[in-house]
Amino acid sequence: MKNSCLILLFVSTISFAQKNKETIAVEINGLAGNVLQHAPDLGHLVTGHPEGVMISFSKKTFGEEAWQQIYNYPDYGIYFLYQDFKNPYLGHNFASGLHYNFYFLNRHLMFKIAEGIAYTSDPYNKVTNNKNKSFGTRIMANTNFLLEYKKENIVDNFGIQAGVFFTHFSNGRIKSPNSGINTYGINIGINYNFNKQQQFIRDSTALKSVFKESIKYNFVFRTGVNESPVINSGQYPFYHIGFYADKRLNRKSGLQLGTEIFLTQAVKDFIYYYATAYPQRNVTIDTDYKKIGVFVGHELFVNRLSLEFQLGYYVYQPFKFEIPVYDRLGAKYYLTKNISTGFSIKTHGFLAEALEFNTAIRF
Numbered sequence: 001m002k003n004s005c006l007i008l009l010f011v012s013t014i015s016f017a018q019k020n021k022e023t024i025a026v027e028i029n030g031l032a033g034n035v036l037q038h039a040p041d042l043g044h045l046v047t048g049h050p051e052g053v054m055i056s057f058s059k060k061t062f063g064e065e066a067w068q069q070i071y072n073y074p075d076y077g078i079y080f081l082y083q084d085f086k087n088p089y090l091g092h093n094f095a096s097g098l099h100y101n102f103y104f105l106n107r108h109l110m111f112k113i114a115e116g117i118a119y120t121s122d123p124y125n126k127v128t129n130n131k132n133k134s135f136g137t138r139i140m141a142n143t144n145f146l147l148e149y150k151k152e153n154i155v156d157n158f159g160i161q162a163g164v165f166f167t168h169f170s171n172g173r174i175k176s177p178n179s180g181i182n183t184y185g186i187n188i189g190i191n192y193n194f195n196k197q198q199q200f201i202r203d204s205t206a207l208k209s210v211f212k213e214s215i216k217y218n219f220v221f222r223t224g225v226n227e228s229p230v231i232n233s234g235q236y237p238f239y240h241i242g243f244y245a246d247k248r249l250n251r252k253s254g255l256q257l258g259t260e261i262f263l264t265q266a267v268k269d270f271i272y273y274y275a276t277a278y279p280q281r282n283v284t285i286d287t288d289y290k291k292i293g294v295f296v297g298h299e300l301f302v303n304r305l306s307l308e309f310q311l312g313y314y315v316y317q318p319f320k321f322e323i324p325v326y327d328r329l330g331a332k333y334y335l336t337k338n339i340s341t342g343f344s345i346k347t348h349g350f351l352a353e354a355l356e357f358n359t360a361i362r363f
Contacts, residue, residue, distance in 0.1 A: 023195035033185015038350035063201030067205025076102035091122030094141035172355025222356035228270035236265035256297035292316035
């Protein structure tokens, strides 16, 4: 699964950062909000106001590594999330994974990115729960974003935080149905530092050094399995092959421009079904299932881990069942300077098409 890979990436990051300057902290947040209705046929799932609790254990960094100083001394660690969707079809979700906290505005504004594996109590079932079009499997992926005001050590080691959150649950269409669920709302909670605050290490030489790199070229191979929108139509492998150029702007960011071809066997199977079931729509069974896209992207480098976002457009799409614009969000881990592995989720708007596992070579 997507999130098991991310856990390995985070654990790798954690393993080489165990320095005695790092300290441990915990945050407990209560969540309350709404379900975002991102598709017209999900109205029956938007009946209540979801509530939940998120608990995060963090390692707080103080600049032992250069990347920690560049990113203003972030936190990283593990989280646990519980959400009650207040809906009889969606039930309750439980999630656990890893997170990063990034700080701004004199460390009073915090942005949390968290990824993990989720378990749902009430997935789709043809007989007992056929109205749940969001969760086609019991095990899913979970993504969370929190933006909050945070004040530490108000009373001894206790502090408070409050802000807004966004959560997402989906299986990446490994199995249909998979509309996914997005929730948003407010969070409020407390934090506690188990250790005494350390002094930040500030190395102006590392921060001011100029980073230069020429344009590099990348070959990436992405694969996995997915299913067409037709429930129980079967899981098939896909192969997404891309080539792109990237230019590092600085130590943190790089821009990408490239092209890719999509060989998705589930689309081929869906074309046969579509042409047979809807002959009036002028789609034939021999319609080409392949797609070619062009994309621009941004890569955020955090030590050997990077976060990728790409926005693409199909320049070749004979079967136009989906919109021509697609996007991709993923994480990469650099095994060496030029070889990386990771995962990504490819979507059309809020609707996932594929959970991709990738290997890339940069030269």
